[in-house]
């Protein structure tokens with residue numbers, strides 16, 4: 459489109475899961491809508507993600523005999539966030555999960571993969587075929603008349619008498635009579651914002667959608683938007699330092715029974731903690747690296763094609779070390795002689811109750827699952843770092859996705875959804891809640907605009 463003014467009922471900035479969900483919902487509600495995506499392709503971090511969604515009371519859980527409920531889901535999120543998350547938002551997330559479930563149904567994107575992961579007390583992480591879901595939302599949005607424009611970075615919000623009335627992209631203005639949805643993702647690719655908000659995390663490997671430089675955050679901030687959870691942003695532990703943007707290499711063998719050791723061959727944390735908590739801990743270790751050490755019993759639990767559990771793929775990529783004995787493994791990794799053997803002996807003693815675990819580990823993940831000694835050779839090691847995959851703090855919003863100023867008042871005409879938003883996580887993060895919130899509140903933002 460050339461230098462001009464374009465008029466729509468609504469404009470969505472950003473074409474990841476939240477943006478596509480919003481554009482599709484707005485268009486199917488009969489509004490004219492333009493989605494502007496900065497990059498030449500849609501998808502953002504959503505397309506790179508593992509595809510785990512946190513959902514409760516689903517048919518997948520029922521088939522697997524997992525007892526879960528909205529109340530337990532809510533309680534787990536509150537607990538994971540250390541009481542710092544916005545409970546009103548969490549209640550809305552749980553109550554409106556149906557938005558996500560319906561979209562996944564329409565895309566036929568369910569799998570039967572279900573597991574307990576960070577922050578959960580029951581198996582609630584559902585593996586969804588994320589690319590099928592995104593493709594379906596895109597198809598539905600286009601079929602309903604949404605205009606999807608790639609290569610169109612939004613670089614400013616237009617206001618009239620204090621109300622957001624459109625966006626600017628290069629030399630064009632896109633008027634949005636009913637409202638603008640910011641769905642520009644987080645700031646995991648902005649070293650500047652990471653240094654500003656969480657300087658102790660700025661050394662993490664930058665990851666996530668290449669366009670995710672916090673643009674929406676800055677634009678709303680200029681209008682007085684409040685922020686939530688921003689100081690809690692932390693990287694995710696478990697990625698190889700050489701992972702490419704096209705394929706993440708996140709592995710959490712620690713949740714299957716492995717341990718973590720630093721470059722001195724020593725443990726430094728309760729390995730069942732959230733990978734965000736571990737991410738921060740690893741940034742404080744020598745060389746900012748930790749090795750996931752595990753035995754053949756854990757290796758046998760690899761799930762090819764299942765993100766976070768696919769050891770086969772990591773071996774294919776040449777990033778998994780193995781050796782018949784702990785001593786040989788330590789030599790291969792260049793760890794100080796004897797240290798790894800001592801560490802594993804002590805850990806195994808704690809598992810069988812001969813001593814107390816100095817880090818308080820009592821379960822595989824989040825306190826759930828019985829521990830087993832690391833004693834069945836051959837032995838394996840995965841050297842991994844902390845990657846800033848997503849930044850779970852962001853704009854303060856109300857449950858209807860309207861953006862709130864520092865004083866709590868609404869910025870008229872402006873909604874936000876997805877990773878650009880904060881308030882859902884507090885101090886830490888439950889696996890799968892980033893995708894669930896992006897989908898649920900993309901729809902919610904659209905509904906609020908359509909209601910007028």
Ligand SMILES: Cc1cc2nc3c(=O)[nH]c(=O)nc-3n(C[C@H](O)[C@H](O)[C@H](O)COP(=O)(O)OP(=O)(O)OC[C@H]3O[C@@H](n4cnc5c(N)ncnc54)[C@H](O)[C@@H]3O)c2cc1C
Nearest residue numbers: 472474476496502503504508510612643669876877890893
């Ligand atoms: C490797 C990896 C694995 C992950 N795994 C999981 C998981 O299994 N479960 C989970 O819940 N979460 C996971 N996450 C986090 C999750 O993927 C994101 O939080 C979520 O996808 C964010 O969705 P979104 O729509 O808000 O943002 P995105 O999907 O990132 O989309 C934002 C879009 O906005 C565009 N944009 C940015 N600025 C502008 C601008 N100025 N104008 C126009 N467009 C703009 C970007 O280019 C991008 O396309 C993972 C993240 C990564 C990187």
